[in-house]
Amino acid sequence: MKLQKNAAGRLVPNEVNGEKLMPFMGVNKYKPKGVKAKPSVRSCIDYPMDGNKVVKNLKEALKKAGLKDGMTISTHHHLRNGDALTNILFDTIKGMGIKNIRWFPTASFPVHSHLIKYLEDGTIHHIEGSMNGPLGKFTSDGKMKGVGVLRSHGGRYQSIQDGEVHIDIAVIAAPTADPFGNATGDRGPSACGLIGFSLADSEYADNVIVVTDNLIPFPCVPWQIQGNNVDTVVTIDSLGDSSKIVSGTTQVTKSPDRLLIAEYVAQFIDEAGILKDGFSLQAGAGGTNLAFLLFLKDRMKQKGVKARFMRGGSTQYLVQTLEEGLTDYILDGQTFDLEGVRSMRENPNHVNTSPFTSYNFHGKGNFASLVDVAVLGATEVDVNFNANVVTHSDGYLLHGIGGWQNCLYSKCTVLAIPSFRDRIPVILDEVTTLCAPGELVDVIITERGIAINPLRKDLLKAVKGSSLPIKTIQQLKDEVYEICGGAPAKPKVNKDKVVAVIKWVDGTVIDSVFQVVK
């Protein structure tokens, strides 16, 4: 592994896990050549003509799929911290004596700390996918055999489509499925809304196993995953703990500081001229985001303005917006609560999307760049508007990228963040890990002021004379440093050991995460 500086000036390796990497070349600079991944042509001759693909159990399905040492196995994270299947899957793989699996989840959660023993004993070689919490800490401590690779949701689709990651076996948790393999996430005892993050897996993996705890007669409608891409179907008692399938972070914030940020966001969107009939926005979960949506709705009602579409993760608040007629559509990437699940199941204007439609940068356009305003979070922002979403200032890798990088392409990207957390500044001279190139971050909104990227002269002009506390990013940083007593201590890291790389939306490497030393 050799480190080189990429176009953002960050040190990145030229290869990890025996695979070559391309350094980040700048925003919109790398242009892919070549053709998409090439799945094998199959024939109906090799599948049961009556459409019944059910096999006895997961072990049988894995055997039939030809499971071998060193294979790549993928899973999705729509069951979030309630996911039982992935742990059962790796218990099974361990029981079969298989080693060195590359685990390629769409994300991992604290519930997957069960897998740490398999990372230790060599069942799993490394993880490519977001590592939220314990697995991230394990990785940061330098304990994973291979190097982690983190991609955005769109980057994951791109990597499969472009043939960078070849999935041998995709294991798809399906809250409802039929024996042919058609599957949906919007109903059943483990309903999680949609399962679109598995779309690429179903299209490109050599072998696709659908696992369900709610098998119904053909046809399973809607078929978010198409049985025509599925090899076998397995039933189990339960896919997971349904109370934890929906995220717990869907309560509106009560913090006065966060509420102030939320009010500023709504005011900014209004006064910058974005809030007009037919506008669109992306709002995720998280207490601040939910609050901002409520403030924005008030302004929409006052002005008589209706949105054309809003993008989720959906929550009860987004669903209310749709049901009150304040938006024509929700274009949803994942459902964060049960109201989101219900609405997606019942309301044809609550549309499920996939990383292909929403985020794939190597397609003929994607939805993300059509959005008028995206309101996102961040762990750190620096004075050049660069932002971090994966590590904390102590160097620990504790969060995934999600669709965050993809959403930066919206027409106006707002990071709504507190200026400091636990007395550690969030606005800094330089981010610990670079996830967003500053030129794509338009506005930083904190409880103590708003900084607009100088590149966005249009926005600066639009809010001139507004009552919003517009400041320079430097001013904001200085204020925060004064409160917190200066810059946070630099993380103690081993610069010789890259524990994970961060991909940009085009598959190049934008930054490295290094081993944290004590």
Place this chain on the structure above:
Amino acid sequence: MKLQKNAAGRLVPNEVNGEKLMPFMGVNKYKPKGVKAKPSVRSCIDYPMDGNKVVKNLKEALKKAGLKDGMTISTHHHLRNGDALTNILFDTIKGMGIKNIRWFPTASFPVHSHLIKYLEDGTIHHIEGSMNGPLGKFTSDGKMKGVGVLRSHGGRYQSIQDGEVHIDIAVIAAPTADPFGNATGDRGPSACGLIGFSLADSEYADNVIVVTDNLIPFPCVPWQIQGNNVDTVVTIDSLGDSSKIVSGTTQVTKSPDRLLIAEYVAQFIDEAGILKDGFSLQAGAGGTNLAFLLFLKDRMKQKGVKARFMRGGSTQYLVQTLEEGLTDYILDGQTFDLEGVRSMRENPNHVNTSPFTSYNFHGKGNFASLVDVAVLGATEVDVNFNANVVTHSDGYLLHGIGGWQNCLYSKCTVLAIPSFRDRIPVILDEVTTLCAPGELVDVIITERGIAINPLRKDLLKAVKGSSLPIKTIQQLKDEVYEICGGAPAKPKVNKDKVVAVIKWVDGTVIDSVFQVVK
């Protein structure tokens, strides 16, 4: 071009239009190797970030797509005999001075006789796709420069997916679309239901042009065609004559003979034990088929039986079946009347399907083989249960294959046909053109008796003792020959000139169509 006998004993060429062909090897004998077609990887960099792909006109879009002599251009036939776009398209191509186009429609109709002049002047080299009526006659007369290639709907998907046919430019008529290229057929002034026959085109063509007469703001929901696969969008005044978009053959027959056939079909399905809770059927349009559905509904009501799904083409009668609660779902491949269009738009249990889900033989199974009973027509059947659906006994190629070959894979395939037409026997010693290998045809139902394929001992046993007029196929043929005065005259054909080849569902050639001479 050299002719050889294939496994069915039919003479087929080893190449046409400079491309090699494989002879039919028998049902379920040919197993494909290799990988799927490989579309180029694209990048959002090359598409407008605001999602607006609208260009001035069709000529502009074709120029942008790099239209050149000899290219393959595809269109769909969901607008049927009301299609104006395809004629406008080739007027434009002619105006640009382009020659030798391979036209690759999903089917052609009498309205496309406008294109005969372009077949004559070399603008179009040949047609690969069904030729209903005048274009079929033109081809049969030996006037087309190249050789026609006829495929089933599933075979067309298979040929694109497998890379046998590379589409340079797909032109997709979209009754409603947005500037990003998302498109649907279920609404708008030229609504035709679905446009799923263009799915493969949108996925695999180098360049995809969506043409609409109803442009709406993003997002166009549902997106039967995904804008992420679309290069440019063009608006025109009208896609076609909406009164002719829906087929005129959707009236229940009044002929006593056809009504008798329809009654026999319903009785057979009942007495053969197929009519039970959760059963499924495929019924197309055509007067006999519509009548049989009405008789079957009576029996369903009497028995208190509900179907799990019914497959269309949908008509008002199928829609009524759904709305009366006699089936859980309609799985629809194309809508044959305006009630079908409305139902698909409004009823989530009226599901649109595609040749990929329904018919592609080179996938991991398809829907067609899951259907309990499919009731189809035919132009000819022979004493070995072989059937013909494309030519008449005079040798003229006047019909397309449609989904007919694909549906032969149902658990029970019934051909519901009159025993003669215009005093010409429909049951013969040998079919003029082989489209269905006899082993896949289970039952022939005519007004003068029912013949069950001897391979289906189970069905023969099931209807033993029934009041149905069960006969041998030989008996039926003898009766018909007696009425009509023997076998029809053999068509006068030039065996040295193949004018079209008929593909089997796996891409091999099952038969040839020869030039008709006078």
